Amino acid sequence: MTIPPAQRAAVIDLGSNTARLVLYYFRAGHSYHLEDEIRAVVRLREGLTASGLSSKAEERAFSVLQLFKDYCSAVGPEVIIPVATSAIREAANGAAFVKKVREEFGFDLRVLTGEQEAFYSCLGALNSVPCRDGLVMDTGGGSVQLGRLVDGRFESGQALELGALTLKERFVRSDPIKKREIKDIQNEIDRRLEKFSGWETAGRRLVGLGGTTRNLAKIQAKRQAFPLDHMNGFVLRRTSVGKIIRTLRRLPVQERGKLPGLSRDRADIILPGALVVQAVMDRLGVDELTLSAYGIREGLFLEHFWSDSPTKGPLELREFSLLNAARFYRYQEKHAHHVRHLCRRLFDQLAPLHGCGPDHRLLLDAASLLHDIGSAVSYNDHHKHSRMLIVSHGLPGFSPRETAVIALLAFYHRKGDPGIREFRSLLRPEDEAVVRHLAALLRLAECLERGRSGHVKDIRLSWSDSELTVTLIADTEPTVEIWDARQLASELLGQVYGRPVVFKSAKS
Amino acid sequence: MTIPPAQRAAVIDLGSNTARLVLYYFRAGHSYHLEDEIRAVVRLREGLTASGLSSKAEERAFSVLQLFKDYCSAVGPEVIIPVATSAIREAANGAAFVKKVREEFGFDLRVLTGEQEAFYSCLGALNSVPCRDGLVMDTGGGSVQLGRLVDGRFESGQALELGALTLKERFVRSDPIKKREIKDIQNEIDRRLEKFSGWETAGRRLVGLGGTTRNLAKIQAKRQAFPLDHMNGFVLRRTSVGKIIRTLRRLPVQERGKLPGLSRDRADIILPGALVVQAVMDRLGVDELTLSAYGIREGLFLEHFWSDSPTKGPLELREFSLLNAARFYRYQEKHAHHVRHLCRRLFDQLAPLHGCGPDHRLLLDAASLLHDIGSAVSYNDHHKHSRMLIVSHGLPGFSPRETAVIALLAFYHRKGDPGIREFRSLLRPEDEAVVRHLAALLRLAECLERGRSGHVKDIRLSWSDSELTVTLIADTEPTVEIWDARQLASELLGQVYGRPVVFKSAKS
Secondary structure, three states, X not given: OOOOOEEXXXXXXXXXXXXXXXXXXXXXXXXXXXXXXXXXXXXXXXXXXXXXXXXXXXXXXXXXXXXXXXXXXXXXXXXXXXXXXXXXXXXXXXXXXXXXXXXXXXXXXXXXXXXXXXXXXXXXXXXXXXXXXXXXXXXXXXOEXXXXXXXXXXXXXXXXXXXXXXXXHHHOOXXXXXXXXXXXXXXXXXXXXXXXXXXXXXXXXXXXEOHHHXXXXXXXXXXXXOOOOOOOOOEEEHHHHHHHHHHHHHOOHXXXXXXXXXXXXXXXOHHHHHHHHHHHHHHHOOOEEEEOOOOHHHHHHHHHHHHOOOOOOOOOHHHHHHHHHHHHXXXXXXXXXXXXXHHHHHHHHOHHXXXXXXXXXXXXXXXXXXXOHHHHOOOOOHHHHHHHHHHHHOOOOOOHHHHHHHXXXXXXXXXXXXXOHHHHHHOOXXXXXXXXXXXXXXHHHHHHOOOOOOOEEXXXXXXXXXXXXXXXXXXXXXXXXXXXXXXXXXXXXXXXXXXXXXXXXXXO | OOOOOEEEEEEEEEOOOEEEEEEEEEEOOOEXXXXXXXXXXXXXXXXXXXXXXXXXXXXXXXXXXXXXXXXXXXXXXXXXXXXXXXXXXXXXXHHHHHHHHHHXXXXXXXXXXXXXXXXXXXXXXXXXXXXXXXXXXXXOOXXXXXXXXXXXXXXXXXXXXXXXXXXXXXXXXXXOOOHHHHHHHHHHHHHHHHOOOOOOOOOOOEEEEOHHHHHHHHHHHHHOOOOOOOXXXXXXXXXXXXXXXXHHHHOOHHHHOOOOOOOHXXXXXXXXXXXXXXXXXXXXXXXXXXXXXXXXHHHHHHHXXXXXXXXXXXXXXXXXXXXXXXXXXXXXXXXXXXXXXXXXXXXXXXXXXXXXXXXXXXXXXXXXXXXXXXXXXXXXXXXXXXXXXXXXXXXXXXXXXXHXXXXXXXXXXXXXXXXXXXXXXXXXXXXXXXXXXXXXXXXHHHHHOOOOXXXXXXXXXXXXXXXXXXXXXXXXXXXXXXXXXXXXXXXXXXXXXXXXXXXXXXXX
């Protein structure tokens, strides 16, 4: 496949509270990353009347759109995807506003329906967490979108007027919020949720995204000393949501703002939002939700990214996710893929000794593709940087636990005695042994691909109780590879697999 | 200037103990970075006799050269720079060896003289630490090179047979090393140093590089909890060297290997090496040396990098160093340079209020070019990543203290209350105020270049005791920039410069 040309896409999202421009750098169907983001508060609903947006709100919107226009002229994105949501959709003068925007700024604003908002939230979720069936909840400031996924596709969805800001403005008069007000909010939530038609078929899996959900997850992450910065795939339990709500109810807004993990500017709206999350979990009868870091804007971009691609649709999410990270950090493609090939050969033949299954094989695959990406930071200590990049970048489709295992394998690909370090709280008891078994294989494969030349074509393994024999298949004698493997890999391999290692070679 | 084409250069260094291939990715005179490194122990001096290299040593060398050849075929560097040093130079069959290498592997080995080794060490030093006059000491395993710099150029140099390995093999028989043996080593050092002809004109500045010096610096870095990973520019004091020697003398080799900062495989040779460093410092009468992270291999590469460049020679080291880092991390050139322009305008006009000098101006310059490079890790939290990258990558030509200030400024370019955090031990007392003053300027400049479009062309400042007026010069009203600056920059600016900030605009 030839590599598609580099392009930039700007998604302009004129939300009720905030206007955002996010810029992606991408090669259609091949790779993408977020390159820039501009955010400005526009408060379009402020002063909204029966006749529509107030002239002040329009002015705010126009000056931000002028900035976005200047930005686009300067940066020159090939693709511009401008959308507006509920404020414009519901304003009586929305159509006139859209026309003015087209004339003055040249942006062809697409006004999304509630169902379309739900669709793009679902598309975001599908591209960030593994989910084929279930409910996707996007907790926004103005409204909450619920979308149903069936067999990996969007089935239907709705926007409900349950945004955190909306509820706060309608019901909250006291600080701390009074019992009576909470009750009113809960009644309103129940009344609105009733109108969602998808409960029966929603399945029992919940994916959450949007400001409120993300903030609840961050508060909980602080409480449990979650060791990753990147929150994609974080599992938030219903019991945790309950506990956070109990804390929030006691605190005045001033104190809430100091809660570790909570953004200060959400202190006033977090509680109504949290009540919505709780109600949806109750209603669906789930004990946990999985956080998606992607939402509407990612969905809008990815629709373009995939539809414009030679493959006309997403690869398997995890496979793509690894390639996308590897490409962003400019991995050495041939070397990485050959190391993966050698790792697979080692893994499959040694199955009776390590007892790991296909899920672990995929983690080894991932680490073999990404083990050197730390060179994008600096060649020196690149194993440390690889770990850091895997954790910072995040790997859509992989859980935090899986991401941690991949980061550890990359960290230990050169040296060190593999342990589970700062990730202990994320891992399962058996993962320590898994990390040791897989790290030993990756380190060996790396030694055998020292010359970046694919010299060692294959590996054959055999063992007795007293010896593990590694036979390297190569056209010419792999002297240095054996030498290197003896110095750097055989001690760990022998330790982990419980017998001394002997290297041999054979002609291919 | 058009950007020169991307190339790769492999420097092959067949040393007495170790053979190395280092691969650089570069655009001549524009940018470069280390991309890969292969190291293999060859011990060429083992079994060396009057008739020359032993056949075993030759075999070891040949199998490594075969690996290097395979590597070069696979990676295809446009430039190959193969050199050999003292072992081949001194071996009776050296010329025959060089001929065989040419015939069998196609590498045209250049056998460096002692003076040439000193020359390339000096070239490495000139490209990594600010030094125009003084002595460059390269402490190798086989020999020590001393080179004199005069007015930023190599003047003369010599290789002395004072390598750590050489001394250890000749004099060390006991563990811990006996007083008598130490005395013998010191006598030998004095005798050899006597032969160096450059003492009178060597100046009073010492730059150190090579394994022994680097390891002494690392030991001292651990002792003083030096907060950077990157050691370039580290200042090692003579008193510290003396203390480390006293510790090393007491310990058997087994215990020495556990000393924090010391590489285990140097435990047996570090003490003789340290005695050389001490003797050179004594002889030169200096209280400190500055560590250079670059040495012979960097010198060999950089000679090519510059001679092949359109400019035919190095730019000012610091300026180049910043551009090189910025380019490696794919900075947004126009945006960064415009932010630098605005920062300079702010800095110069506010000089009466901040009282900072040209050295500080250069640090602000640096931070304005590098503030966004963290996006190469991930756009999210890129301010944190920028700090980390500046520290990991290192900035040749800047001291550790300066690097820390630049990293802090980049860290605070978006938000946070500027402090000096983990870098306290590196900084001077006045640096805390400097960081606050400069961070406030960078943050303002960043807000004013929000649209990446150069919209705000210039800034005029005026102030009274009660007000600081910032007038933005632009073709059209910079509404959003002012809005943004009010929200994100004016609080810090007002605090640091001691009066509230007022924004105005004027037509350009």
